[in-house]
């Protein structure tokens with residue numbers, strides 16, 4: 232928890248007056264949002280696009296002015312968490328189910344800053360099952376198509392019920408084992424009918440802020 236707090240707070244230092252920022256989702260982005268809230272209370276003037284309903288609620292409670300993505304031309308920077316980060320800055324995201332909005336916001340942002348604790352750094356993506364957002368209409372059919380890529384998958388559940396994303400879709404958590412070519416898998420998955428988006432964020436992150444349990448922080452830049 233200490234590492235998550237440190238990294239979230241460190242990333243918030245990139246935010247300057249007048250910026251339009253994206254706010255990520257999850258337990259690490261949480262600390263960045265709390266810090267931004269504190270900065271806003273101290274006079275920082277920014278506008279923010281949230282990546283989930285949960286983040287919108289938290290940011291609003293912190294007094295951060297929220298805007299719709301459609302109201303802005305682009306975003307200056309976005310701070311978000313990740314489930315895995317490889318040495319090329321490829322990511323797996325979506326452990327919290329927010330991958331679709333997160334990927335849209337990440338693609339609209341000039342600079343994507345990822346905040347993680349050291350446990351998220353991996354040599355190869357894939358130990359964390361890849362979240363794939365799919366339409367409820369065809370989820371079993373889409374699951375069969377995805378499993379042709381030699382993976383096993385599970386429909387995500389919460390409290391015994393199928394988990395529903397902010398966009399009204401379902402998530403298939405797909406175990407590919409070691410993902411050798413993240414860019415290829417990401418492109419191929421999105422070609423399948425019924426796949427809305429997948430959790431591989433390839434070639435998007437520019438800065439990774441890593442928090443270590445001993446209290447130090449490392450900033451990795453592309």
Ligand SMILES: O=C[C@H](O)[C@H](O)[C@H](O)COP(=O)(O)O
Nearest residue numbers: 257258312325326327328329
């Ligand atoms: O859907 C959720 C997001 O992609 C999160 O940023 C990701 O799961 C990391 O979350 P946490 O910081 O809670 O580990």
